[in-house]
Amino acid sequence: MKAAEPLCRQLCAAAGTVVLSAPYSAALPDAVEALEWSADHSSELGEDSQRLVVAGEGPGGGVAAATALYARDQNWPSLHRQVLIRPSMRIGPVASSLRYGIRPATASVEGVASATVVTVTTDSTAEGGVRYAARLRRAGIEVVGLRYELGSFHRMPYNLDLSLHRNSKGQS
Template identity: 35%
Template sequence: MNPGSRKDVVADGVTVGTLVVQGERNKLDARLYTPTPEPALARHDDQKLIVFFPPGGFVTSELDAIDPFVRGLAEITGCKVLASTYTVADVQPFPAAVEDAHALLKWAARHKAKLGWDGKHLITAGLEAGGNLAAVSALMARDRGGPALAAQILIMPMLDPGLTSCSMRTIADDGGAARAAGECAAGYRDYLPRAIDRTHPYASPLQSSRMKGLPPALILSADDDPLRDEAEQYGAKLLAAGIRAVVKRLPPIELEQPDARCSCVRKESVLQEIAAFVAGLDAAKSA
């Protein structure tokens, strides 16, 4: 199936089409979210495409779980959003998922007409493990000569396989946060079975010593999320390298369930932060 023959479903002001895209080696299931011509909170913007990588701790790829958020993202920004699966760890560990992520960006850049955008601004984005893939795909796009990216959006991203941050050690002491931290640790064990890979910048963006040449970033953490400090540390490294970065800490999200991060990002405030950042890209470019 190609984008031209996808099955489209319209709901909540957004058209959702299922399609198949090309990963590094295999075909990947994906969904294309297209806002109506006049979404309630934003103009229709054919100049930007957001490529979104869902969460799942590298062991699942949760397109269904993230669906309500991605619908809201398309509506509030007015941008098309392409959300895709990737190779999970039990099929093939690192670097399969990140190679898929970079391949998807290249695929999107080559298929502008089929996706219905003009190719001017490509944005990589993701949540949790998907945030790792978004950050890494930006590194890879810089290192491999493209595609050019307008921005990266990292939502509570997994950036440190060492799990060494203060928030990972202290917030994860009890309750739902402990379960969330355990999910991260288990995901990394499957994704990075070779210890040597845990310091590779394409597995641990926080380990990268070269931040120059990366696109502007929006990085959202949460006050009681074990991943909070690594997200903020990554933002600090970008800022120190002269990269424009907006780094914000969200209110507590009460991590009572493994999918709490998915529930958190559905909140209107998160979408508004992203919409403001995306809208500000045009202003920053013209300044």
């Protein structure tokens, strides 16, 4: 995934961990399969299965949110955090999300993993990300919100290091 490589490298450096990347066209079943595989093989990867993070950018942010909801509903695997970068929460009536019965824009968010939500002020997905973060906060979920001005987002690093290393109470 050449296009995703810079972001994956930044996430890897920020988290100090292995980052697995799914194809851009990955849908919810692919993301769930990747998450379950990661949990099953975490010791082989030298990782802690209790510190799994799902992440996505744009439409992948919506898929990551749906994957976090799926993990919560199944009580496995346990997620440490969801990182939603410019998330498009309108995965709407996509067959794969309906098959799982998950629509992040309308699903209950009670008990889902802590989140980092990155938005860009003039991006068309910004309000959806801001609304989703607000829903998470109202449900008592710890949220780190990072908001960038258009243009600055592409010139600076994502600054995810602090938000990825926090525990469930928001402490570093």
